Amino acid sequence: MEITAGRWITVSRDTGDVCPVFRKCFKAGKQIEKAELQVTVLGVYEACINGSRIGDDVLAPGWTSYDHRLQVQSYDVTALLKEENDLRVTVGRGWFRSPMPGWLQSDDKKRRLKQPCGLIAYLRLRYHDGTDETIRTDESWQWAESPVLFSEIYDGERYDARITPENWQPAKFLDWPKDILIPQEGEAIRETERVAAAEIIHTPAGETVVDFGQEVTGYVEFTLDAKEGDTISFDHAEVLDRDGNFYNENYRSAKALAEYICRNGKQTWHPRLTFFGFRYIRLLKWPGQPGIKDFTAIAVHSDMKRTGWLKSGSAELNRLFSNIVWGQRGNFLDVPTDCPQRDERLGWTGDAQVFIRTACYLYDAERFFRKWLHDLAADQRESGEVGQVIPDLMPEGDSSSAWGDAATICPWQVYQTYGDKAVLEDQFDSMRKWVDFITSVTRTPDLWTGHFHFGDWLGLDAPEGSYKGSTREDFIASAFYAHSAHLVVKAGKLLGRDVSAYEKLHSAIVTAFRKAFPDYRTQTEHVLAVHFGLAEDKQKTADALAEMVIKDGVRLRTGFVGTPYILHVLSEYSHADLAWSLVLRREYPGWLYPVTKGATTIWEHWDGIHEDGSFWSRDMNSFNHYSYGAVADWVFEQAAGIRHDEEHPGFSVLIYDPHPDTRLGWLQARLDTRHGTVSALWMYQDNGIRYELDTPVRTLVLLGGEEQWVAPGRHIFWTAR
């Protein structure tokens, strides 16, 4: 990349919280045919030429495993150039230098916080006469303090509109590696939707709160007419408490505060170098009377293409579908995160692994995940251990099963949904190393025993006071060990590698597992045994699971580990009715309970807000945690009935096997696959069920116990009740 011809530059003195702006003034001597800017920073940046913003990326350069990889953005800036030019780049702390994770004090965090701010850029001007000129970062660049007085991921942003940068100082060279520079790999983060304020609320506590009616990740833009020095300040929240008051204790140490000091006249502003997860803002300072038109929430996320849609005869189910989509939008900012609001916002591997199948249906997430998986491989430790979060901001922390298994599950899923082996090629070594890591640390050969694990995180069968469900940790770890080893075998075979050792390992794990765990004690244990092919008699185990679910009052008892698969196991073994009962359950615990409580995203806990309006907890209560949104992959595959088998990844051949349920009347799914658009509808009518299928590929139709191959095109089927 040409950018490496530039040099890293930085400020010549510590600016404290104030974000510096770098500038380069230059003359374009001749008529420009084309001008391209390559740029990246240590932090996040906003770049302008002659006062106009360059490109529409926000929070660039995005978030990667910065010690190994830093994305460079390239922009065509031809249209912005004049004869005299002023190129400016404002640099905020971003993910690079924010105190992440909020709750943790560690040597690695101290190291990261001491890192400098830095800029590297390269501008190539091509003139009409065929000559080139280049401008690159060096000591001729200058820096000054920008109007951004503070910007950070958790605490927010402060901006003083009265400030015009002055006292320009020469920039200083910075000794920082250039071999970490890579071209933009992920989807650019962009502003994707503007959500108008829905209501201004005067709360019982006497506060003024703006409600946007939808939880979004991004920031609030406001417009007002003000006097110089007027101050605006607001913080963010996801929910109101049971009395209707602003509530943000669940942000924990994250202040999530936006502050702005006005200049004279009409002005519009939004934070530029950070983001918030919120539905409400509380106006702490606002000159005069706020009007509803003064506020707009701007949703910001990795700009993936939407590919999946679900719609049904149930308004509550439709709200759930919408919540799942918003959950993905709110948590896919270059990295799949657990939540966008509290002092985490981290790339938790377990959460990503749980949700990836749904994510890949709703959006074209191939590029997004391939980039993140490169980060995972880059941060994977010598031993093959995979951190709890990627980028690995907790290198001191242990791996956990079902979290580290993101190393194998995610590449396999990307390959399955999109059908391109390249992801397996890229990740194969990482996949293999993860399995080797387990082999090297387990206390019992062919099982994974005796290690730290998150267990069936947030399992509903957890003992009082614990976040971990009752499923045995060695059971979960060994089941995922088997699954990961199996995925290495499957991926290796596709790539033509010798995986005989992993084949042997996989069958040894299955044998050892069956011996060590002859009985299944929890819902999750049944689910894993069937889903990972470990149970000797899968039908019998699924039947036992169904019985258990009924005995439990048609209630989930599963956590992060069991929940994504339980519906699949039930409906694949002829308990679709029961699966539907779980999905349609309106009482806690159930997917529709939060909907009845007004949720607009997926909650971390089924009962984040209790029946009486009180909260599940103060500190672990996110209202935008996508994991349980994983139900959508079941709706596509089992409920609407559009899936493919492993031999035909990317939907090159379709299997149509719907599981209708009279309680919702009708269900429609549309999926844009690599081979075209699939659309499927079933609908109860007076004397039967009508099925409509549009398929771009050869399809095996399984209806009413019959098998039938159909050609690409439109098909209507009918079954009598």
Ligand code: BGC
């Ligand atoms: C996160 C989870 C994550 C977990 C690890 C939590 O604090 O928000 O979603 O997977 O820690 O168990």
